[in-house]
Amino acid sequence: MMTRFLWNGMSRNVRLFVLLVLAIGIALPLLNQLMPRTSAFYVPSYILQLIGKYLCYASLALAVDLVWGFCGILSLGHAAFFALGGYCMGMYLMRQIGTRGVYGNPLLPDFMVFLNYPELPWFWHGIRYFWFAGPMIIIVPSVLALALGWFAFRSRVTGVYLSIITQAMTYALQLAFFRNDMGLGGNNGLTDYKDILGFSVQADSTRGVLCFASALALALFLVISAAVVSSRFGKALTAVRDAESRMRFLGYRVEGYKLFVFVLSAAMAGIAGALYVPQVGIINPSEFAPGNSIEAVLWVAVGGRGTLVGPVVGAFIVNWAKTYLTGALPEVWLFALGALFILVTLFLPKGVVGLWEQLKPRKVRPA
Amino acid sequence: MNAPRSTSALLYLSGVTVSFDGFKALNNLSLLVEPGEMRAIIGPNGAGKTTMMDVITGKTRPDEGEVVFDGKADLTKLDEADIATLGIGRKFQKPTVFENHTVRDNLLLALAGLRSWYKLLGAAPTQVENRRLDEILSIIRLEAQQHMLGARLSHGQKQWLEIGMLLAQNPKLLLVDEPVAGMTDVETETTAHVLREVNKNHSVVVVEHDMSFVRALGVKVTVLHEGSMLAEGSLDQVSADPRVVEVYLGR
Numbered sequence: 001m002m003t004r005f006l007w008n009g010m011s012r013n014v015r016l017f018v019l020l021v022l023a024i025g026i027a028l029p030l031l032n033q034l035m036p037r038t039s040a041f042y043v044p045s046y047i048l049q050l051i052g053k054y055l056c057y058a059s060l061a062l063a064v065d066l067v068w069g070f071c072g073i074l075s076l077g078h079a080a081f082f083a084l085g086g087y088c089m090g091m092y093l094m095r096q097i098g099t100r101g102v103y104g105n106p107l108l109p110d111f112m113v114f115l116n117y118p119e120l121p122w123f124w125h126g127i128r129y130f131w132f133a134g135p136m137i138i139i140v141p142s143v144l145a146l147a148l149g150w151f152a153f154r155s156r157v158t159g160v161y162l163s164i165i166t167q168a169m170t171y172a173l174q175l176a177f178f179r180n181d182m183g184l185g186g187n188n189g190l191t192d193y194k195d196i197l198g199f200s201v202q203a204d205s206t207r208g209v210l211c212f213a214s215a216l217a218l219a220l221f222l223v224i225s226a227a228v229v230s231s232r233f234g235k236a237l238t239a240v241r242d243a244e245s246r247m248r249f250l251g252y253r254v255e256g257y258k259l260f261v262f263v264l265s266a267a268m269a270g271i272a273g274a275l276y277v278p279q280v281g282i283i284n285p286s287e288f289a290p291g292n293s294i295e296a297v298l299w300v301a302v303g304g305r306g307t308l309v310g311p312v313v314g315a316f317i318v319n320w321a322k323t324y325l326t327g328a329l330p331e332v333w334l335f336a337l338g339a340l341f342i343l344v345t346l347f348l349p350k351g352v353v354g355l356w357e358q359l360k361p362r363k364v365r366p367a
Numbered sequence: 368m369n370a371p372r373s374t375s376a377l378l379y380l381s382g383v384t385v386s387f388d389g390f391k392a393l394n395n396l397s398l399l400v401e402p403g404e405m406r407a408i409i410g411p412n413g414a415g416k417t418t419m420m421d422v423i424t425g426k427t428r429p430d431e432g433e434v435v436f437d438g439k440a441d442l443t444k445l446d447e448a449d450i451a452t453l454g455i456g457r458k459f460q461k462p463t464v465f466e467n468h469t470v471r472d473n474l475l476l477a478l479a480g481l482r483s484w485y486k487l488l489g490a491a492p493t494q495v496e497n498r499r500l501d502e503i504l505s506i507i508r509l510e511a512q513q514h515m516l517g518a519r520l521s522h523g524q525k526q527w528l529e530i531g532m533l534l535a536q537n538p539k540l541l542l543v544d545e546p547v548a549g550m551t552d553v554e555t556e557t558t559a560h561v562l563r564e565v566n567k568n569h570s571v572v573v574v575e576h577d578m579s580f581v582r583a584l585g586v587k588v589t590v591l592h593e594g595s596m597l598a599e600g601s602l603d604q605v606s607a608d609p610r611v612v613e614v615y616l617g618r
Contacts, residue, residue, distance in 0.1 A: 005489055232475075233487040239465045239476050246463045249424060250477050250536060251451030256484040 009227030017309045018219045024051065025215020029208025045204050048211050052279045054319050055214035059272035061299040061311035062221050063265040068297065069306030070229050071261050072241035074159075077166030078269050079292035080173050081141035083283065085270025087177075088127070088137045090190035090283040093201070095128035097194050110192065111185045121183040130197060137274040138267045144169075145266030146259065153255040153262075158244065167290050174288035189284025196278050207279065214275045218312065221268050225308055228264070237261060298337070302344050304351025313352055375438065377402045377540055377570050378423065383432030385418055385594075392418040393429070394594035400540070405562070405571040407581045407602075410591035411614055416574045417460065419591070420542050424457050425450040437539065452482070456538035460545045462525035466518035470509055470528055473517055474500050477532035499535070506564060507531035508557070523554035530561055534569075541565065543573045547580045559583040578602075590614075 010018070028043050028051055035042040060082050067073040094109040103113040107120055126132040148169060152162055180186035199206045228234055240247050240254045247254050277283045286292075295318070303314020318340070325333040348355055378400040385393040393415045400406050410416055421427035422434060425447045434442040440453055451457075465473050478496055481487055492500075504510045507527040512520065520528060526546055533541050543562070547555040559580060565571060575581055581588060581602055588605050590598040592614045598605045605611050 228488070231488055232481075232490045232492070233484055235468060235472055236476060236484070236487055238467060242465055242467055243463050245426075245447075246459075246465070247476075248447035249451055249457050250532070251448050251482050253448050253482070253484075260484050 005231070006223050006227045009230045010223060011226070011230075014222060014226045014308060017312070018222050021055075021215050021219045021222070021312070025055070025212045025219070029212050032204060032208055045207060048204070048207050049279055050323065052207065052211035052214050053276060054316050055211065055218050056272045056276035056279070057296075057299065057319055058312040058315040059214070059218045059221055059275075060269050060296050061303065061315040062218070062225060062308065063268040063272070064296050065300045065305060065308060065311040066225050066228075066265045066268070067261055068300060069308075069311075070234065070237050070241060071258055072158075072244075073258060073262060074163045074297070075166045075262075075265075076163045076290065076293050076297065077168075077170035078265070078296050080166075080170035080288055081145060081266040081269035082273035082276070082292075082296075083170075083173070083177075083287035084141045084144065085137045085273030086277040086283040086287060087184060087190070087273075088133055088140055088270070089274035089277045090193075091124060091127045091184075092130060092133035093193040093196060093278060094190050095124070096196065097192065100194055101192070109185075109190070111188065111190075112183075115180055117183075124183070137270050141266040141270030141273075142263050145263045149259045149262040150255075153258045167293065170288050170293055171290050174285050174290075177285035177288060185284070187285065189282055189286075191282040191284075193278060193281060201278050201281065210275065210279050214272075214279070217271055217275060222308060222312070224264075228261070229308070233257070233260075295337075298341055300351075302340065302348075302351055304353030307351065307353045310351045310353035317352065375402075376400060376435075377404070377437060378572070379433070379435040379438075380419075380423075381433045383419075383422060383429045383434060385415075385422060385427060385429050391594050393422065396432070396591070396595055398589065398596065400570060400572060402539075403566075403570055405566045405573065405584065405586045407584055407586055407588045408572060408574045408591060409576070409578075409581060409588060409605075410597075413593075414591040415594040416591055417544065418594075420457060420544055420574065423450075423542060424455060448482075451536065451538075454537075454539035455542065456533040456536040456540070457542045458526075458529045458533055458544055458546065460548065462522065462529050464517040464520070464525050464528050464532070466516065468517055469514050470517065470520070471500060471504070471513040473528055474503055474531055474535045477535035479535065479537040503531045503534050506534065507561060523550050523557075526550065526554075526558065527561060530558075530565065534565060538569065540570045540572065543571060545575055546573065547575065547577050555580050556583070 028048055031041050031043040032045060032048050060078060064075060064078050067075055097109065099106050101110040103110055105113050108117055127136065152165055157165060176182055177184055178187055184190065193201045195201065196206065229237065236247070236252060237257050240257050244254055299315040299318050300311040301314070302318055303312065304310025321336065322333060325336055344351065376399045380396060380398040383393050383396045384391060396415065396419065408416055418427060422429050423442060425442060425445055429443055436442050436453060436455065442450055465476065468476065475492060478499065481490055504513055507530055509524060509528060509531065512524065517525070517528065530546070546562070547558050550558065555577065562571060562573065562584065573584065588600065588602050589596060590605050590611050597614065598608045598611050
């Protein structure tokens with residue numbers, strides 16, 4: 001029943017794309033591990049790390065697309081859910097350091113020793129166990145999304161006002177996490193990780209597994225999203241996006257629909273953030289920066305809003321360009337980003353995937 | 368607060384007043400619609416026709432007055448979704464069909480029954496539902512267009528689809544706002560036919576400007592003016608009323 005629900009939700013294109021994502025997630029780590037360093041097929045570790053990072057961004061983009069593309073909720077604060085998932089993972093990783101920290105304190109992470117914490121703050125308890133940290137990665141962003149969505153959707157806050165609220169939320173969180181009193185490392189955040197589940201985070205094999213896990217998560221999110229949007233629920237969801245008050249007059253409580261996708265999307269973003277942190281080795285308050293959320297929206301716009309596959313493509317294109325340009329021509333990057341946004345809005349209203357659909361020879365379908 | 372008066376009328380409005388920044392869009396309006404009745408509401412621009420619809424469907428809360436549906440439900444205390452579930456369907460002035468959904472999916476969304484998000488996640492249309500959809504498609508004469516996207520329908524077809532969506536909701540009372548605005552004569556005639564067909568099983572309130580259409584419906588007419596009822600009766604009676612002539616032609 002459940003498998004059929006998930007399988008039938010996917011169009012042929014989405015199925016192929018999911019297989020492609022999985023193939024990348026399997027092939028790159030294997031080539032990194034099995035090929036000799038001299039081989040043309042050898043994948044260097046930094047590429048593995050880079051692709052792993054992109055895969056996490058792609059999951060975030062997909063999460064944004066689910067709410068923006070299919071429910072019309074333009075969230076400008078989705079990086080907050082990503083960062084919260086990341087902080088949960090960061091806390092878990094900090095507690096794995098043990099006595100290997102600079103101060104060698106078995107209980108307190110380095111920054112707490114430095115700031116003269118007498119004891120571990122209450123919310124740091126339990127997070128050293130993965131069976132506790134794992135669920136928290138999903139629960140913390142979901143609860144925030146549930147609370148924010150509950151008040152906003154019930155009060156019928158929509159459109160630009162909702163966008164501003166989400167933006168304010170991520171900014172407020174950024175300011176809060178900057179404070180040393182918050183007990184989460186303040187400005188510097190959480191870093192210097194050693195182990196994840198007993199394996200060294202620096203090892204190539206661990207990086208390979210993390211890259212695969214990121215691909216697996218993205219594939220899973222694609223399958224779930226496709227099933228949700230193509231179900232009867234999805235039809236109602238896009239109808240809410242297109243004509244919300246019409247749906248109310250038809251007797252639908254649109255808050256429930258919005259809340260469900262908003263929370264689902266936040267959970268996806270949280271998991272993506274949690275996979276991101278061990279790969280980049282740090283989480284700090286800059287991840288909450290409003291600009292990050294806006295960039296995620298841009299990935300979706302470039303790839304194609306409301307297409308599921310598009311945001312993934314968009315996240316890869318924009319981030320590859322960012323990696324390249326910030327290396328080669330650092331002063332150009334922000335201008336390139338701005339120009340990209342203008343060009344996409346003017347010429348590619350349906351993004352790269354939309355362009356692909358336009359160029360494809362149209363098959364004649366019986367009406 | 369008094370308990371709603373019990374009444375045999377399907378829809379009962381008494382002393383309803385709505386003001387926006389001091390402007391009284393509805394001023395002590397009273398109206399009775401009997402079960403099974405079709406009623407036409409006419410009136411010049413700004414007479415309060417759309418505001419009245421908003422009050423009945425829960426979009427606007429009245430400042431004063433009673434609005435009772437089916438002899439028991441106090442509509443001033445319910446929201447849109449509750450009122451829709453009670454059995455009041457509304458067709459808007461501007462056709463608002465779901466443009467990115469097929470004609471059939473539009474009707475499916477409107478179909479009475481499943482509304483909660485968690486039940487819709489795994490649901491597929493049942494045989495009973497599919498039969499009902501076929502039935503409605505034939506009443507509104509859009510069988511051939513059922514897999515077409517809403518956006519691709521002509522203006523008249525969109526209006527019929529909206530009426531079909533109302534039928535799918537299976538409400539006790541249909542509120543229809545200017546159904547023939549912008550229609551050709553042939554389309555207007557078909558619409559009058561469709562509405563009479565609908566009236567066989569449902570009560571209907573039609574707001575309309577087009578006098579020939581109101582005449583074709585051949586039902587009791589209520590004239591609104593400046594938020595209050597000015598006259599009521601057959602179209603011939605009200606058009607003979609000097610006050611009605613005054614508000615329509617006097618200025």
